[in-house]
Amino acid sequence: MIVTVPENIPIDYSIPYEQEFSFIICHKPLEKDYFQDISLRQYITDQNVPGCIKIPNQYDSRIYGEVGFWKWIATQIRDCDRASLLHYRRRLPFSMSHVVVAAPIKLNCSVLEQTAFFHSPKLVDAMRRALPPEEIQILKGNLIYPYCIAKMPRQVIWDFVNFIEPRMIQIFKELGCPTEIESLKKWVANDETFCKPVNGKDTRPEYQARIGGFLGERLRNYILDYIFTTKPNGSS
Numbered sequence: 697m698i699v700t701v702p703e704n705i706p707i708d709y710s711i712p713y714e715q716e717f718s719f720i721i722c723h724k725p726l727e728k729d730y731f732q733d734i735s736l737r738q739y740i741t742d743q744n745v746p747g748c749i750k751i752p753n754q755y756d757s758r759i760y761g762e763v764g765f766w767k768w769i770a771t772q773i774r775d776c777d778r779a780s781l782l783h784y785r786r787r788l789p790f791s792m793s794h795v796v797v798a799a800p801i802k803l804n805c806s807v808l809e810q811t812a813f814f815h816s817p818k819l820v821d822a823m824r825r826a827l828p829p830e831e832i833q834i835l836k837g838n839l840i841y842p843y844c845i846a847k848m849p850r851q852v853i854w855d856f857v858n859f860i861e862p863r864m865i866q867i868f869k870e871l872g873c874p875t876e877i878e879s880l881k882k883w884v885a886n887d888e889t890f891c892k893p894v895n896g897k898d899t900r901p902e903y904q905a906r907i908g909g910f911l912g913e914r915l916r917n918y919i920l921d922y923i924f925t926t927k928p929n930g931s932s
Contacts, residue, residue, distance in 0.1 A: 717776045719769055721762070722748050722784045731787070736776075739784075740765065759875055761909025762844035763860050770853045780847040788847055796847040797920065800839040807835045807914055814897050815910055816889040822870035823911075827863060834918045841920055844912045860915045864908055873907070880905045 718737040722745050731737050741748040742757050742764070755764035765781055773779045780788065780796075788796050803810050812820045824832055848856065868875055873883050884890040885901035893899055 717773055717778070718780045718782060719765065720782050720784055721757070721765060726784060731782070740768075757909065759877055759880065759908050760861075760864065761906065761912040763857065763864065763908060763912045766844075766853055767857045767861065770850070770857055773850055773853075776850065778847065778849050779853060780845075782845050783843060786843060786845055788845060794847075795849075795852055795920075797841055798843055798845060800841045803838040803840060806838055807840050807917060808832075810840070811835075811910065811914060813894065815904065815907075816887065818887070818889050819867075819871060819907065819910075822867050823914075825870045826866040831863075831915075831918045835914060837917070839917065840913060841916055842913060844909070844916065856916065856919060859919055860912060863915055864911050867911060868907070871907075877905065880907070 718731065720731055720737060720739050722739050722741050723743060725746055726739070739745075739748040740751055742751050742753075742755060744750065751765065751768045755768045757764045760767075762781060769779050769781060782788065786798070788798065805813075808820050808823070811823070823835070827835075846856075874880050881901045884904040884907075890904045891899045891901060898904070
């Protein structure tokens with residue numbers, strides 16, 4: 697079962713958080729610890745942030761988004777049945793038996809149209825070439841699940857990573873872009889479709905280079921709408 701909730705909802709501190717391991721992504725030093733009530737927590741980063749565990753370079757989120765963190769987590773929780781991935785300012789409530797994600801955002805266009813407008817039509821073309829028709833059909837809908845934060849059983853984490861990672865790699869191949877962050881920034885900066893000035897669009901190369909993060913949010917639409925909902929508790 698999938699449970700969707702607004703981010704940062706009021707927290708019930710009587711809930712036994714110690715029954716799951718929480719990993720909190722930090723991209724800068726924490727000004728405030730929002731997670732003191734969670735006993736089993738680790739602060740993780742793929743950059744140099746004091747007080748955080750630095751994960752290996754092959755999981756660099758600047759290329760692969762939160763999927764890189766999820767893959768690293770899947771290799772770390774051998775003795776824990778569940779884990780959560782949260783942002784340093786965003787959290788979700790506890791649930792022992794369900795997949796918990798942030799509530800979807802309803803767009804006034806399809807996910808594919810939104811991706812083409814705010815990122816690039818080239819990215820959508822690459823997605824169409826890389827993904828089977830039934831997955832493209834889901835992306836013609838208008839719901840998007842933001843952030844890629846979630847609470848999931850361990851097996852579901854592997855399902856999530858094993859589903860998204862090969863599709864993401866294939867989309868990168870179809871797009872013909874580099875997968876090293878500094879090269880990717882230069883690549884999008886020189887591509888007029890990614891950095892074309894449009895009202896409301898963030899054209900900074902360092903933002904548009906976060907292709908993996910954008911793909912992770914969109915590809916998990918198919919998982920949440922189809923794969924997990926056909927399995928009890930989101931398990932295999």
